Amino acid sequence: MKRYGQIIGVKPEHFEEYKKFHAAVWPDVLKMITDCNIRNYSIFHKDNQLFAYFEYVGDDFAADMAKMAADSTTLKWWEIMEPMQQPVETRQPGEWWANMDEVFHLD
Numbered sequence: 886m887k888r889y890g891q892i893i894g895v896k897p898e899h900f901e902e903y904k905k906f907h908a909a910v911w912p913d914v915l916k917m918i919t920d921c922n923i924r925n926y927s928i929f930h931k932d933n934q935l936f937a938y939f940e941y942v943g944d945d946f947a948a949d950m951a952k953m954a955a956d957s958t959t960l961k962w963w964e965i966m967e968p969m970q971q972p973v974e975t976r977q978p979g980e981w982w983a984n985m986d987e988v989f990h991l992d
Contacts, residue, residue: 886924887946888990891937891982894971895930903969904930913958921949935970937982 895903907928918926922943929936943949953959967981976983 887941888987889937889939889941890985890987892973892985893935893937893982894973895933895935896969896971897933899969900930900933903966906965911958911962913956914962917953917956917959921953923949933971935982 922941924940924942926939927937929938941949970981972981973983
């Protein structure tokens with residue numbers, strides 16, 4: 886299992902709508918997340934920033950993310966979410982949510 890932390894901005898004028906969607910995530914989107922070996926997924930908010938945490942339990946993260954990116958329902962969900970988000974300038978090429986480095990963990 887590998888832990889992931891990611892950040893992205895959320896446009897303040899869209900935050901309430903973003904929360905509304907995430908209070909009732911489409912079941913097929915949730916299923917795809919699970920089918921792509923993601924567990925214990927949470928998103929937190931502070932000062933127009935979103936922090937996501939999840940655990941990846943699969944063997945091929947790139948293949949699972951490609952599978953998710955090919956799913957038509959997930960693509961529709963992303964089309965709604967992306968205009969609400971503001972990627973951080975320091976993200977790596979190809980990232981939407983910027984991956985973070987883990988510097989501490991305690992079980």
